[in-house]
Amino acid sequence: MQRRDFLKLSAMAAAGSHMQMQAQSQAQRPNIILFIADQRTFGLSKATGYPLDTNPTLDRLQQQGIGFERNYCTMPLCVPSRISMLTGRWGNAHRVRNNLMTSEAYFDKDIYQVAHDQGYTTALCGKNHTYLRKDHVDFWREYTHTGGPHTNNAQHAAFDQYLQDTHYNVMDKPTPFPVEAQLPYRIVSDAIEFIDNAGQQPFFVQVSVPEPHNPEQVPAPYWNMFPPESIPERCAGPDKLKDTSFRMQWEYRMQQDASPQTEPLWRRYLSNYMGMLRLIDDQIQRLLNHIDTRGLRDNTLFLFTSDHGDALMNFGLGHKGADLRETVTHTPLIFSGHGVRHSDKVQQSFTSMADIMPTLCEVMGADIPHGVQGRSLWPLLQGEPYPADEFRSIYSSVGLGGLYYTQEDNVPYNIAEDPKGAAFDELNKVTLSGNQKMVRMGDWKLVFDMMGYGQLYNLKNDPCELHNLFNQPAHAKEQASLMAELMMWVMRTEDSLPTGPQNRKYQTKWSTKHNWYAPYRKSGPPPAAYQP
Template sequence: MASANRPHVFFLMCDELRADSLGFMGNSIVRTPHLDELAQDSVIFEQAYTNCPMCVPARASLMTGRNPLSHGILDNAMRMVEDEQPLPELLREHGYTTTMYGKLHVHRTPEQCGFDEFMNGSPDPYTSFLGIKEPEMRRKSSFKKNEGDIPLVIHGKSPTPPDQTSCSRLTEAYIDRIQDVPHSDHPIFHYLSLLDPHTPYMPTQPYADMYDPAELPLPDNAGRTLADKPITQRYFHKVRGFDKLDAEDYRKSMSSYYGLVTHVDDRIGKVIAKLKELELYDNSLIIFTSDHGAMMGEHGFIEKWGHMYEPVVRIPLLVKLPGGHNGGMRHQSFAEIIDIMPTVLDAAHIPIPEGVQGMSLLPVCRGEKAVHRTEAHSLYYCGSIHTEPALMIRDARWKLTHYPEQENIHDKLYGDHYLKYSAFFDQPLVEGELYDLQRDPYEQNNLFDDPAYIEIKEGLLSKLRSWKEGLGPLANYRGLEQANMNTVYKFILDQTNNWTKVAHAIQGQKGLTQCKRQQPVNVEQ
């Protein structure tokens, strides 16, 4: 049974939802009335950041309250260090019923994460992650896939009826489970994780025609050159086929994406309505967020991959306190996705484990503290092309990213890769980015190698080194030593020579049943 010390927790999460695509975050085009209404009763964190703009690392950080460098999942093909203890497991140990509806995606089973109940959801009858499955239906449909590695639908219309999408059916199942909550003897942690608005960007009707592409303004940096950007960005822009897209594609992607956002808003509205009907809304902790954002033509990118621009690292974050205290209050100080786990524990009066790197948001939510964080951190890593992750730090004005050891990307490509020994890698090596976000919010003028800003750059690099060293022992992330052998993605391996590494790991290490930590590696190595 819920109480003031052990409130029900309703956790609502989307995938690939950028912060500025919502009405309460200032978007005047997208219709999100239900989330806007929830925001009126919630504390709004306007500067919330993911610790990695990639699904599995972000979700593992949310679950553990720890950074990817510590829990071991730095890209989608890796897995956690064995002794990580996820949030649901801690809640269950303290009397909570823990339920999970939707996308988990941390390379552990629901049981291993501490969930009592789990529903994956039935697949969409016509579409899949990669597009429309049935040939006849595909011929009748309108859509476009990017021409490159990981070909995903970047705009189109789904033939699935709106009440039959996997998102809709999952939400209905989640709502059905809410019916039993008032009769339970235990407080509940009820987790809904929706795939939308993740690719494929194929909303169903009426959402598919809700936003006219011709009327959507492009961002100021749409299609901008990447000549002064790190090779990692140029590489993904090329191999994903984003260099073949134009302004019409950006607008159509935006239209499809916005349709998915409004579809999600309607699903969340149904959840909130049920909570109010059952008189669960007022005294529960409700959290709404996303794992990372997406690009809609900024710098020529769609979706994500290879960078840490604001549209992918900034996420929405609402915290509705029991009793609705400080509803509508907006916070400008930084929050990170690792802060969610200790926030839930704090609200449930459960001790926060010593190794948790996140900090509870409740003191600032209650008005007991004015500033939560003065800086935000994130990282990007792809084990097939990187030996060290790119790291990001930003404060109220400046944002710096550092991409170490980029010269290794060419060496790791397999011999017949079409970019091997090409002029592509003869371009100047750019080791990082530095932006004055007050003057350059679209991150167009890279000051990293500008002598006039060397003191600012060195100061931020020093802070980045100190932050990394302060994390303590790190997971052994180099190469594929911490790969999840059951779910290593072919598209990641195909980009380089890692098939031999996988074979060696499987034969010599028996599937890597034991993941170990390593000592901190200097950010400049």
């Protein structure tokens, strides 16, 4: 344990010893473990219909608790989506639209501040990639995609150098280091250390592993646990790129220019990715085993999610990048443990990562801060009544604004390539140009942009989003309904901060019912002909 971490935790425990009544109240509040994977797409486990057994632990947690099957990220990029988790706000409100804008985050209060106010001891173990700093939490162990604290461990240092030498690419040989050197193992070890020294206060810990985000590497015994030949066929190969956006086509050409081995190794890419899912799943089990050993399971809420998904080599693309396709926006969200009752019906609700923050506020016994846009899921998790209309759709967006870059701009691929190696960054001025917004409702998905271009898909019939039905007369009713739903979400997520003076003359009316809007509607489900 690092000395500063030990001193911090010891001081906190001593300060709480003379506040017995407060400590007794805090003891009734559940511990919370927020486990975040990076670039992990929904639907890759047996419980969600995938043929490979990548996540037996998470599948069991879903069967015992609730796994929301229609959960979406607010924006398919690391920093904006992670800030949405912490603040409960969509990107257009917290004002962070790419991975280089952490200092621009705008909000009233985040979940760490709420936890602190409620008497929780807090920790970050793993990847950060937000505005958070050491002095924002009680215990801090930060990692990146290429390593973390070494604590004089030569093997850890050597493995971290190996990660750097991969240049974020897919590896065609097993990683020459044991599982204990892998970042998920080390991060879970740090979380266990924090939990063991948290004292009598309830704890809130973010356990954030940088995997299965590239580089696509995995050690034995997870190497070839799912051999390349066992990987199911993908939705489409590069031959279908001609039917997609210029930005996706440009991204593929950039990828092939920097790392031409990626497409030929697409099955190996996915084999390594699935193996890493199983490695992470085993580390989750290891963490839960420790919670059981400490007798903390009944009073601990565990939730698992991801910041965004992976393109999964569809259309020849790895990582993420352009557009709002299902593989990069549709993410897992699983709750298990304290207070959670299983419900198949609840699992079909449309949810967002922005819903995590207000949910945890209510779990902690706190009011939801002003400016939060997500909706609390706590009543749903406890089996209480809820308005189905509140969770009938969900919204996501992407883009830096301005115009799209096109073929005529002749943007060279090297703007996003690393001259020192074969690395490339799929998030750049071309792939993120413009502005797109998406709404999901029922079996349908609508994408609309600042140029008035639209995409409409029936995901039940077309899960790979290959057949754009926008403006087809046979689907005019669905299109109109989704356009209205999208407009509702765009207005609902307009920022209400700053409020300006709040006094007798001007005072914002906030929802006091779990941050839900549906209970306040006077005319039934939207859209409706009604003048408020």
